[in-house]
Amino acid sequence: DQDQEKSQEYLDELEFLAFTAGAQVLKRFVQRMEMPNSKTFIGSGKMEEVRVFVEENEIGTAVFDDELSPAQQKNIERILKCKIIDRTNLILDIFAQRAQTSYARTQVELAQYEYLLPRLAGMWTHLERQRGGIGMRGPGETEIETDRRIVRDRISLLKAKLAKIDKQMAVQRGNRGSLVRVALIGYTNVGKSTLMNVISKSDVFAENKLFATLDTTVRKVVIGNLPFLLSDTVGFIRKLPTQLVESFKSTLDEVREADLLLHVVDISHASFEDHIRSVNSILDEIDSADKPVLMVFNKIDAYKPEVIDEDDLVTVPTKAHYTLEDWKQTWMNTMEQDAIFISALNKENLEEFRKTVYKKVREIHVTRFPYNN
Ligand code: GDP
Incomplete structure (x- = not known):
């Protein structure tokens, strides 16, 4: 049924994230619950199942799809006796591996400290319990407070550093003059970097992993004598950790200041409509929902598309059965023609794509320089 399909898909994505971080996934466990268990996230029966598997296969790490509370993380660690990572942790890890500029590195470090801060006390309780015994005084409140202060100081320092870079970047953006700005946006792994390469003939790093793009790349592109700026922003992802949404807000300035958004969608992905909704809600969050798209x-x-056998009189056609032509009609209607269907990889319909981008950029350009045209 539909819920089951969704949870499989979330796990597909989590597995892909784990793969991107360098892990190999051996088994998946799913449990359906009204509410997560407040102490151990999953129920005790399921936990035992997982524990046996972890023990028998000498598993090093268990990944949970949701953000675990610091206490849950500790409790589970004690039962499974392996490293426990939650979705946020995994995503932060990937961002940390891939941050290429000092700006991105600072942003990731900030997000990591913000993730760590509420977990500090939990870490100490854990140690304390391990030491146990009378006469073995565990670190008390003062030590936790000292650590918290160190982390908080570090957080303020990183924030100040980012604010300074933000200011420099704003100046740089200002210096780019009045060229029309186009931003490639879209869910992660939909082909933004590939498309950037196609349009600008540059070589932006593209690979089949999540978050290949961490930093914004801005290229000057010329189509038919019309120059404009094209930026490729970090991939949007479902359940992006709040720490990251915050620290990557300025990365999204490029989107906020764009004149035109190219919203790239992977139509071959079973839940591309969910992806579109995720991206739109982020656009909404950064007040960019009413830009031309x-x-x-x-x-x-x-x-x-799924195909129904001619003799099959039972199956009711759903969106999964839509042909490309059906999707074209649907979206051309919804977007009042502002939709295009391409394959960046096979270079299908790219000429049409270029022409459409040119037309849209020109419309904006003309309103900006009414006397030059
Ligand atoms: P980004 O995360 O949105 O920047 O996505 P990338 O440009 O890194 O592409 C992600 C993966 O999708 C890569 O393996 C690309 O080769 C692949 N890809 C990009 N465009 C197409 C396409 O038109 N068709 C197919 N089949 N794969 C594509």
């Missing part, structure tokens, strides 16, 4: 449906080469 061109929907770019990518990976048409990989799109495969």
